[in-house]
Amino acid sequence: MKKELNTQKFESRFLNNSFLEFxxxxxxxxxxxxxxxxxxxxxxxxxxxxxxxxxxxxSITEPVxxxxxxxxxxxxxxxxxxxxxxxxEIVACFFLHEIGHIFFGYxxxxxxxxxxxxxGYGAYIVSGLEKGLKEGLxxxxxxxxxxxIISLQxx
Ligand SMILES: [Zn+2]
Numbered sequence: 523m524k525k526e527l528n529t530q531k532f533e534s535r536f537l538n539n540s541f542l543e544f545x546x547x548x549x550x551x552x553x554x555x556x557x558x559x560x561x562x563x564x565x566x567x568x569x570x571x572x573x574x575x576x577x578x579x580x581s582i583t584e585p586v587x588x589x590x591x592x593x594x595x596x597x598x599x600x601x602x603x604x605x606x607x608x609x610x611e612i613v614a615c616f617f618l619h620e621i622g623h624i625f626f627g628y629x630x631x632x633x634x635x636x637x638x639x640x641x642g643y644g645a646y647i648v649s650g651l652e653k654g655l656k657e658g659l660x661x662x663x664x665x666x667x668x669x670x671i672i673s674l675q676x677x
Contacts, residue, residue, distance in 0.1 A: 528555065528560055528563055529555060531563045531564070531567060532551075532554070532555055532558070532563050532566075534567070535566055535567070535571060535572050535573050536572065536573050536574070537572050537573075537574055538574055538575065541573070541574060541575050548604070548610050548613070549610055550610050550613055550614050550617070553610070553611070553614040554614060554617055554618070557614070557618060557641040557642075557643070558621070558641075562621070562625070565624070565625065566621070566624070569624060571624055573617075603616075606653070606657055606659070607650055607653060609646065609649070609650070611643065611646040612646050612647070612649060612650035612653070614643065614646070615638050615643045615646050615647040615650050616650065618637060618638045618641055618643060619634045619635060619637070619638050619647065620634070621637065622634030622635070622636070622637030622638060625637065631666070631670055632670070632673055635647060635670055635673070635674055636677075639674065639677055644674060644677060647674060648671055648674050648675065651667050651670060651671050651674075652671065654667065655667050655668070
């Protein structure tokens with residue numbers, strides 16, 4: 523079945539099984555599978571993108587100790603971001619935003635945000651950004667995030 527193949531492909535993007543299980547457990551994996559199209563999952567494979575957890579703010583890095591892999595470092599300090607945002611939809615937004623960067627470039631926040639909106643998560647990303655600002659989280663630059671919120675609210 524097509525959906526099962528998609529699931530397999532998506533799961534292949536995780537090097538860390540316990541991280542994948544964690545995302546399934548929180549229903550975040552399912553949300554991402556529903557949000558991503560088949561050709562987009564194929565693109566993640568083509569571009570050699572992997573997901574893993576990190577304790578820093580969402581970002582994309584290329585660690586020197588993982589040869590031949592473009593590494594996508596994501597949001598997921600398990601007992602930090604998940605607790606702070608207390609919404610799995612918001613956490614899914616951060617994944618979708620980073621995936622948006624992969625497809626539309628790393629230097630444009632609006633394109634990445636638009637991708638999140640296009641998958642029906644517009645309201646969630648706004649509340650996630652607002653909450654990040656309120657909590658003064660690392661990586662939530664006030665001026666830049668406020669600009670993103672204003673632009674998202676116009677959509
Ligand atoms: Zn971004």
